[in-house]
Amino acid sequence: MVDEGTLVWEPTPEVAARARLTRYLAAVGRAGRPYEDVWAWSVTEPAAFWTSIWEYFGVLGDPGEGPVLAGEMPDARWFAGASLNYAENALRERPGTAVVFADEDGGRRELSWARLREEVARVRAGLVRLGVTRGDRVAGYLPNIPEALVAFLATASLGAIWSAGSPDFGVPSVVDRFTQIAPKVLIAVDGYRYAGKSFDRTEAVAEIAAALPSLRATVWVPRLSGEHDPTRAGVPWAELRAHEGPLEFERVPFGHPLWILYSSGTTGLPKPIVHGHGGVVLEHLKSLSFHQDLGEGDVFFWYTTTGWMMWNYLVGALLVGAVPVLYDGAPTDLWRLAADEGVTYFGVGAPYILASMKAGERPGGLERLRGIGSTGSPLPPEGFAWVADVLPGVPLGSFSGGTDVCTGFVGATPLHPVRAGIIPCRSLGAAVAAFDPAGRPVTGEVGELVLTQPMPSMPVMFWNDPGGERYRDSYFDVYPGVWRHGDWIRVDDDGSCVIYGRSDSTLNRGGVRMGTSEFYRVVERFPEIADSLVIDTGQLGQEGRLLLYVTLADGAALTDDLRSALRTALRGELSPRHVPDEIRVVPGIPRTLSGKKLEVPVRKILLGTPVEQAANPDAMANPEVLRHFTP
Template identity: 75%
Template sequence: MVEEGALLWEPTPEIVRDARVTRYAEWVGHPGSYQDIWQWSVDHPADFWTSVWEYFDVLGERGDGPVISGTMPGVEWFTGTTINYAANALRGDADRLAVIFRDESGNRRTYTLGELRREVAAVRAGLVRLGVGRGDRVAAYVPNIPEALIAFLATASLGAVWSSCSPDFGAPSVTDRFTQIEPKVLIAVDGYRYGGKSFDRSDVVGEIAAKLPSLVATVWIPCFGTRAETTSAALSWDDLHGDAEELEFEQVPFGHPLWVLYSSGTTGLPKPIVHGHGGIVLEHLKSLSFHQDLGDGDVFFWYTTTGWMMWNYLIGGLLVGATVVLYDGSAAHPGPDALWRLADEEEVTYFGTGAPYIVASMKAGLKPAGLERLRGIGSTGSPLPPEGFAWVYSDVKADVQLGSFSGGTDVCTGFVGGVPSLPVRAGVIPCACLGAKVESFDPSGASVVDEVGELVVTEPMPSMPVMFWNDPTGERYRESYFADYPGVWRHGDWIKIQPDGSCVIYGRSDSTLNRGGVRMGTSEFYRVVERFEEIADSLVIDTGRLGQEGRLLLYVTLAAGATLSDDLVSRLKAALRTELSPRHVPDEIHEVPGIPRTLSGKKLEIPVRKILLGTPVEQAANPDAMANPEVLRHFHPPTP
């Protein structure tokens, strides 16, 4: 067992000196510790975000208005300023390698920045020919392929609004999202490949298009050469290309909609979250440069689909001059080391993935080879247990900076994460990110240190949503983040902020284990259970209600060849009793064939809890928003 907080890596004086965050701190006149520059960034947000604009020489026209107007949730940023995301993403040396694409079959394509610009210009001309302009929506049902990036940049260059879903989403899940924004154009693949298998989606695309009366055209990207009939005009990707004119960029206000992302939609209609051009440009420049330490010459990879905000974050690598690696396919095909081999072959310098992949690699006993240029690893999606931290340093690379980040789709970035000037400790996130005034609130709304509380943000950030689509009064937006603490963003995670500014995330605060008054995040529970080699995955649910203690139920998916024997149950209970508390020994342990997860890999604790408390399965979760909806039928209310 690895002790939480054990020191695993320390930056050398040379790493600290050369880190981009150090150079920035010196430039802005605040040299010293990271905590010093962070404190300045949250105490003086207008000065900080202005300095980010100036430090990166952002393309745009700075207005004469104030940097920040109003208070949360009604904040307006950089009044009078105009900007365009695509103009900032596509600037630089035309001969620089901008994009590497790989898929699980070994296919590879590359684009220099000049080639990428020409592709964007051609698709932009095609969109103009279809009547797409400022404020119109372009929706995409595409995997993580270059065409997705090209279409997005073309859309953004026009001041139109982008929104995408991965083709593993079912038709109802997609229409739940896209019908809310009424797109003018749908870009879609007719199929995709995953895990060595082919999936024809032409009929699904036809079904989606039929539910979108706002469409003037459906653009098909061929995979299998099949198409379904659509009520809108049908074009091929090649048809969309117009004459390659000089690329132009529509200058839009700082908060003009850039894209619409969505909440998971597992328990209701997905929230359509709108981010603005300016807020995303500033936030991603800051985060990618200062926290991931990325810039010219770096090769940046994050395993993601177009249905997860990490795709939007990954392509932000273009803003800092990095080469971005797009990958389409399974992380475990043809073998569990597929992503590590990709990182070695493409000389990736920063490798990002979800925490479950790191844990799965650890459990598979992988020892990735090569990785000569790798200097950073990012983990997100769920808390990474201390054992996952330790495995990276023992079996991947000893001289790498591991950054566990926590944030969300809501802000398209991390609130807390790593930075190259701070050490890495097992299970601990080193810092709050620059410009993110993260605090821990107790039930009375008081800020606490060294205690587990609600993760809140008490000063605005420019990448907070400019609005929800179709929420003209802002009521849905306010209810989502500001209902509990007026003027303070409540994110819905448990966090413990330590005296040195580091923190530990304990999982979602609305799925807490509250046993005999002892409150605990689920991540602590999973750390103990999933350390057992017989356990491939797990889910823990506390059925208690306010003022009434319920039963604690543990569901496990077993590794190949393992059985839920009396001996395993006994050892599980003993470990939980010893490492957590006697109150956290499950009342029941059940084997299930799979743990329900969202399409982006998050465990569905809250919907399962609803099922266990009597909500019908079909009302508890939207199966089209799940990666494996078939497993829900294995969860039933406990026997009295």
């Protein structure tokens, strides 16, 4: 057991001096200021702060002469009159390696900056031949491979709009997403490999294409076969990139759509979330440079698929001149991959860190590693302590944000000490607060995570939502003019934070409200427990049952002694009210494709919603386990 707040790392004077955030603070005349003072400036004077980001990084484009920020949420608009292009800023001419790719079979490719620019120019020319122009949508059904990155950058260079789904997504899930945006071109693989198995997707691609009447062409990337099947209708990738073309960039307004991401879609039609060129460029320059401390000479890895926003964040490394490592395959030995590629910043979901801890791993060969990132779900204090033990001197930054803004609201910097279970700070430019039910900010107490001021990377709109009603209902229905994100957060006096899980799946027992992350921390500490899910079936005005579902580690059994030990631990570490009424064994815990536990859909099932209505199986990583969660 590790106490929350235990100090596990603190920056040396040398680390603080070389941090990119330190250089920025000197450049804007704020050297030596406490971080909280700088954060306060960034959210109370947003026009000055975001202008300084544009100027400090020398963003390619015209900032315009209009106001930097006009209006208030949800109708705030940034940099009126500005024009720029994401791809132009990502593809600045630089020497050396731009991108590294590896897969689980040992395959490896490396693209120099010159080669990446050439490939983007070729695919751009191919898209033009297919009739793609500014504002058109190009959809990718692709794994995390260089062709996905090249296709995205080529699309962006034209002012067209990119949207992607991973090939492990089922056909209905992809159709639910892509039919909303009516793409002109679909770029897809014939299949993929995962955990040593091959998965042919040719029939799935044909079904997807048939459901998209807007398509002009389907482009095939040979991933399984290595070459194009001439009997297959469509355009071979080799043909798309066959001809040289100019590498030109269509400069577009600041809020012009760059890509369309999607909410998980587990309980309804996925929301098509549109982000703009300018907001993403500024946010990723700021976040990657100051919070991940990345720049030229760095090698950046985050385990992700193209269907999760972390892919978009990963390829943002190009904006700061760092090398993104693209990886396609199962997460079998990511620590070895990091060692082999000389990764300087290594990012994964919190479950991977906890699994490594439980397996007793002791990663080695990571001499270049300067930071570790964790996201996707709250990381308990034990995860922080394990990293500090096996990788002494390497700070772990826990980050929390979302697809909605394609970045983190809260996270770390090289200037902050790391304390177990604590997120060190609110991100620059993110006006994060905790609100009580009456909409009052609270400190040192758990409340709703809100943003009281706009950020440039907030959605410019939802696709097919011309009046903005769906957008407003998603974030502004509880606190007018204030973004409600849907997480429980505690913000302490020093600006540090703790995330407690989704506010719509909280445990409310006898008036004691608690986030599910605290529950999982206790349960998943037991070596016999591989994963868990806790559900409170209580409804407004009446208390329900508290049910704990567990997936057992290999060889373990739910004995009477284990049941008793779990209940004793929960009683002692949480409260007597949080002892489960029942503990059930299930073969797996339902998760989204990006790894988040599906607490709300399971709660709906337990309250009587049919399984097929509670969650969309095609938006899940393991839909087969849902049938084990019944009243």
